[in-house]
Amino acid sequence: MIINIIVGLIIGGLAGFCASKIMGESNGLVMNIILGIVGGFVAGLIFGLLGLGAGGYIGTFIVSLIGACGLIYLWRKVLKK
Structure with a gap:
């Protein structure tokens, strides 16, 4: 379980870097x-609720990349106001 959390954080961090x-x-x-x-x-969470859960590290990375791009987009909109 701890390994999954650590791997999730690493994948999320890498996705954030790539999204930027x-x-x-x-x-x-x-x-x-x-x-x-x-x-x-x-x-x-959103993909899971829609039944589009990601499988494996590559799927997790793709979902994280999409989420990070969306969050960066929203971040830009909030700061530009």
């Missing part, structure tokens, strides 16, 4: 990792 590069955003490494972890968690 895709979205052209540089909030700093730590903030990108946090956005990735939170975005991955939220996207995982």
